[in-house]
Amino acid sequence: MPAEFRPSLLVALLVGLALLALALQCAAVLVQHPVPHGAWRVGLSAVVVTGVWWLLNGPLEGPTLVFITYGHGLTLGDVIGVPALLLGGVVLALSVPAPA
Secondary structure, three states, rough: OOOOOOOHHHHHHHHHHHHHHHHHHHHHHHOOOOOHHHHHHHHHHHHHHHHHEEEEEEEEOEEEEEEOOOOOEEHHHHHHHHHHHHHHHHHHHHHOOOOO
């Protein structure tokens, strides 16, 4: 029996790979001292793609780690976006220059 093609699964997988790439790029930017001003684009991209990930990760959610209500809770797929969100936020905060 052939596997069923599900476009939503493919889109979620691509967004997940983009999220991983952005998290790695944010980590690489944070190694530099000081963080370059142009790095705000990477930080903002990581934050936005994390939001998209939380909207589209339904097919890849995995097991529920913490139940909030019956049938709803925090899943492994939700937790995967947290490092990219934190790294993106730090890069975004450090790359914006202080007002003169």
